[in-house]
Amino acid sequence: MKELVEVLAKNLVDFPEQVExxxxxxxxxxxxxxxxxxxxxxxxxGKQGRIAKAIRTVLKAAATKDNIKVILEIIQ
Incomplete structure (x- = not known):
């Protein structure tokens, strides 16, 4: 899950080296x-939280097969 979020976030931002x-x-x-x-x-x-919602949707789909719950918090 961690690697999935890292890959998605690094492809979205201007400063991928600061993604953690x-x-x-x-x-x-x-x-x-x-x-x-x-x-x-x-x-x-994203506008009106659309990108964050999409990332959370992908995470929940990946977590469903492992029968776990995933919470994503975006922090500065």
Missing amino acids: VVQTTKDHTIVLELHVAPEDMGKVI
Whole structure:
């Protein structure tokens, strides 16, 4: 899951070297914190949150086959 978010985010932003994903696990839930440069926040979130919603949809589809829950938090 962590690698999937990294690949998606690095292809969206202007500063891919500043993309960092931190993964923590609790019970059957994976929490992913996506850290990007302040200038790239808009590119990762998108208009009205469409890009962020699409990333979350892809994560949930990947997590469904493993029967786990995934939460994505986008942080500056």
